[in-house]
Amino acid sequence: MSAPALHRVAVLVLEGAKPLDVGIPAQVFTTRASMPYEVRVCGAAPGLVTGGDGLSYHVAHGLEALAWAEIVFVPGYRFPDREDPPPAVVEALVAAHERGARLAAISTGAFALAATGLLDGRRATTHWHYTRALAAKHPAVRVDENVLFVDEGSVLTSAGAASGIDLCLHLLRGHLGVAASHHAARRLVAAPYRSGGQAQYVPRSVPEPLGERFAATREWALRHLDEPLTLRALARHAEVSPRTFSRRFAEDTGYTPMQWVMRARIDVARELLERSQRGVEQIAGDVGLGTGANLRLHFQRSLGTTPSEYRRTFAKGE
Numbered sequence: 476m477s478a479p480a481l482h483r484v485a486v487l488v489l490e491g492a493k494p495l496d497v498g499i500p501a502q503v504f505t506t507r508a509s510m511p512y513e514v515r516v517c518g519a520a521p522g523l524v525t526g527g528d529g530l531s532y533h534v535a536h537g538l539e540a541l542a543w544a545e546i547v548f549v550p551g552y553r554f555p556d557r558e559d560p561p562p563a564v565v566e567a568l569v570a571a572h573e574r575g576a577r578l579a580a581i582s583t584g585a586f587a588l589a590a591t592g593l594l595d596g597r598r599a600t601t602h603w604h605y606t607r608a609l610a611a612k613h614p615a616v617r618v619d620e621n622v623l624f625v626d627e628g629s630v631l632t633s634a635g636a637a638s639g640i641d642l643c644l645h646l647l648r649g650h651l652g653v654a655a656s657h658h659a660a661r662r663l664v665a666a667p668y669r670s671g672g673q674a675q676y677v678p679r680s681v682p683e684p685l686g687e688r689f690a691a692t693r694e695w696a697l698r699h700l701d702e703p704l705t706l707r708a709l710a711r712h713a714e715v716s717p718r719t720f721s722r723r724f725a726e727d728t729g730y731t732p733m734q735w736v737m738r739a740r741i742d743v744a745r746e747l748l749e750r751s752q753r754g755v756e757q758i759a760g761d762v763g764l765g766t767g768a769n770l771r772l773h774f775q776r777s778l779g780t781t782p783s784e785y786r787r788t789f790a791k792g793e
Contacts (some may be wrong), residue, residue, distance in 0.1 A: 480511075481506065481511050481512055481513040482511060482512045482513070482545055482546070482650070483512075483513055483515075483543055483544045483545045483546070484500065484504045484512050484513065484514045484515070484544060484545070484546045484547075484548065485514075485515050485516075485517055485536075485540040485541055485543065485544035485546070485547045485548070486500050486501050486514060486515070486516045486517070486548045486550065487517055487518070487540075487541065487547060487548065487549050487550070487564070487568075487587075488516060488517065488518045488524045488526070488532050488534055488550065489518070489519070489524070489549070489550075489552045489560055489564070489584075489587065490524060490525055490526075490552065491525065491526060491527045491552040491553030491554060492524065492526045492527060492532065492550050492551070492552045493526070493527050493528065493550060493551045493552060493553070493582065493583075493636070494526060494527070494528055494530050495636035495639075496550030496551040496552075496581040496582050496584065496636055496639055497516070497526070497532065497550045499550075499581065499636065499639040499640055499643060500514070500548040500550070500579075500581070500639065500643055501514055501516060502663075503640070503643040503644075503647070503659060503663070504546075504643070509655065509658055509659075510655075510659070511651075515535070515536045515540040515543065515544070516532070516534050516535065516536065517534050517535075517536035517537060517538065517539075517540035517541070518532070518534040518536075518537065519537065519538060519560075519561055519563060519564050520537045520538075521534060521535060521536060521537045522534065527552065527553040538563060538564065538567040541567045541568065541570070541571040541576070542567070542570065542571065542574070544571065544576055545575075545576055545577070546576065546577050546578075546579060546646065547568065547571050547576050547577070547578050547579070548579050548580075548581060548584075549568070549578065549579070549580045549581070549584035549585075549587045549588060550581050550582070550584050550639075551580075551581055551582030551583035551584050551601075551602065551636075552583055552584065552587075553583075555583040555584075555585075555586035555587070555605065555608075556586065556605065556608040556609075556611075556612055559586075559587075559590040560587045560590060564587070565587075565590050565591050568587065568588065568591045568593075569591050569592075569593065572591070572593055572629060572630070575629075577628075577629055577630070577631065577646075578593065578629065578630050578631070579630075579631040579632075579633075579642060579646065580599075580601070580630075580631070580632045580633065581633050581636070581638075581639035581642065582601060582602045582605075582633065582634065582635050582636060582638075582639065583601055583602055583605055584601075584632075585599055585600065585601035585609060585632040586601070586605075586609060586612070586613075588630060588632065589609060589612070589613040589616050590613075592615075593629075593630050594613065594615075594616045594627075594630060594632070595613075595615035595616060596615060596616075596617070597616065597617060597627045597630065598617045598618075598619050598625045598627060599616050599617065599618060599619070599625055599627070599630075599632040600618065600619050600620065600622050600623075600624065600625050600632050600633065600634055601618070601632060601634065602634055602635045603620055603634065603635070606618050606620035607620075622634070622729075623638040623641050623642075623729075624638055624641055624642045624645065626645065631645075631646075640663060640665050643659075644656050644659060644660055644665070647659055651789070652745065652746075652749050652788075652789035653742050653745040653746045653749065653789075654746050654749045654750055654789075657746070688713050688714065688715075689713055689720075689723060689724065689727055691712075691713075692709055692712045692713040693728075693735075695712055696709060696712075696736060696739065697739060697743075700736075700739060700740050700743060700761075700762050700763045701760065701761055701762065701763045702763060703763070704736050704763065706720065706721065706732050706733060709724075709732050709736075720732065737773065737777075738777075740762040740763055740764055740773075741762075741773060741774065741777050741778070743761070743762045744758050744759070744761075744762045744764070744770060744774070744782070745785065745789070747761065747762075748782055748785055748786040748789070748790065749786070749789045749790055754767075755767040755770060755771070755782050755783070758770065758782070767782075770782060
């Protein structure tokens, strides 16, 4: 029996590329038993590319890798507001997009995508330090400075380096399912999922004890998804008022408390569908959605599919 085909990922290293931004997709998607991907690191041409922060990169591939890839990552680079990437790079990105590849920018890599015109009329983000520069240089782009990442389907953008991990995990969830994404997050010692709508940074200092208390409440909620979880119950566990809990929870996660609970229930249901033979009615009870009909309703609303279709797509060989 032949091995399954590997999915193709290119990481485009531009002059002044930032080390963390380059390393994140290269590490997340590198070929291993649990990750059916092949990664090619490329530049405008094979050879030495001068990076940022005192590092350089010797890349084995040129722009032909963009014609090969299914996903093209564009890491951030220094001084993106000063000049656009070389015309050959812009043309190769456009050609890859026209061929059906998804283009994903990390941090200031958004400037390279904006130079192609592919972000015109679309939402996009970048590192908070450069959001105004991106809006000024590319006024047709709808720049959102208050999010970790934006998924516009064929083009995706993210904020600073850490949000590049969130973007990679987001892509994994859609490609391989929740179990694979959670496995990768554990390997990276990263949060398994942060909302793309979460703010890039909290604009005021937050007392650490309260932050710890909210994290403990989220962990408690995950262990009690099969029980009724109301706003009042969550706030009572965190020992704050429902109003304070709602406001701070949204700041911390990008979700209202009840949106977060529903997402958690759908995520656990997805993992059970991927890894177990439990029926839809059983899973609905396990995650606190009551009935199979209710689970199907929320699956359709959240994912645009049914539990049965999801299982057929992502079940791990059961």
